[in-house]
Amino acid sequence: MLASKPVGRNASALKYDLLTVMGAYALSQEKGRQRLVLRLMTLVTARYNWTRDELAVGQREIARLWAVDERTVKREMAKLRAMGWLKVKRQGARGRVSEYGLCIERILEDGRSRWADVGPDLEHRLSGADSEPPPDKVVPLPVRSRAEAPDLSDGTEWSLAQALLHAEEPGLYSSWIAGLRRRGRAGGRLTLAAPSRFHATYVNTHLLSRLREACRAVDAGVDEIVVEG
Template identity: 65%
Template sequence: MGRGAAARKYDLLTALGAHALSQDRTEQVLALRLMTLITARYNWGRDELAVGVREIARLWSVDERTVKREMAKLRARGWVELTRAGARGRVAEYALGIERLMQDTRPGWERVGPDFACRLDAGEADDKVVPLPIRGEVPPPDLSGGSEWALAQALLHAEEPGLYASWLRALTRDSRAGGRLVLAAPSRFHAAYVQTHLSARLLAACRDVDGGVSEVTVIAAG
């Protein structure tokens, strides 16, 4: 999972749990076993699950034959991927099949809530970001208006022009009430993505140019 793993792991477990609760007992047991294994032994930062058959059997309260059969099912579905086979004195290592897990659990996202579904959709888009042009190819923002948002955009452009070009250039100043600054995005998806993933960065930039800003909210234009 790499960067952002800590923020996303609960969404993945929620998606898997919601999926399981809509299925029959066999599917529920398989999902529960994977969720327990993920929670107990998965290294989110390195995308690594290194655990032996005997340890899994003890965790699941089953015999080793059952472990081998269930792990084979998980691999066949693409929910886990073998990255290094076990050998004498070394346990097998696995990675999570994040993309396949997302595909298979997608029908249950709306049952958790529209905000949850939108957040996971935004997360999938984030995982597929295409590299953007270098600094010299991204034009700076227009500062003629002199608003706190125009100045904050200039800071964001200077720090990370690719991110600015992809997500922040299209944001416009909608309104300001006290410390609350409202920005408008060109679509609902765009607004949800920025609010979920970039709100802290927006607030920091705005506060750098105007200490009176205490909150930044992103809405869909229109």
């Protein structure tokens, strides 16, 4: 079953995946539909309240954001409702703006044909599978060569854990782990730095338990791993 609301431990990844699917879908459509979806993506990115799962923005403000007149806003919002991508949660009256909600399941379903084109990792996440995808199915970017074994000269728990991961799963190590850097340690918490926000989101979503297992194998005092982008 597809996720209907971006909440919980995987919320950040779902938001990213949702916008990715919307963009990929738009690029496969004719120009009018492309522009419509781009306008929605811009509105969602700028003004959507993910905690309350609502969009409450006046037509005048949307018109400024989209660089159009209010008549166009009214027409475009009606099209999005007709597509099933937006639903009215509370109709505006007496000076109140209408409140909308994203129909996330419908958006993801409409873009299903593009999931595989984005990559097997996204397809795996959105299919509802609970387990981590096999390393040979994860395709973040083409990796032309294996990363070298980590330098163990500093003797930190992270260097030793990296060495274990490199020996056991070299493909996974090259794609996702080699780029992580030790940022610091506070008690049982080890903080790592990822090269990008997307990289951090993916590691936090799929690989945290594997990293924690490797770290605890070399230092039992590691209780928590935090990956920051």
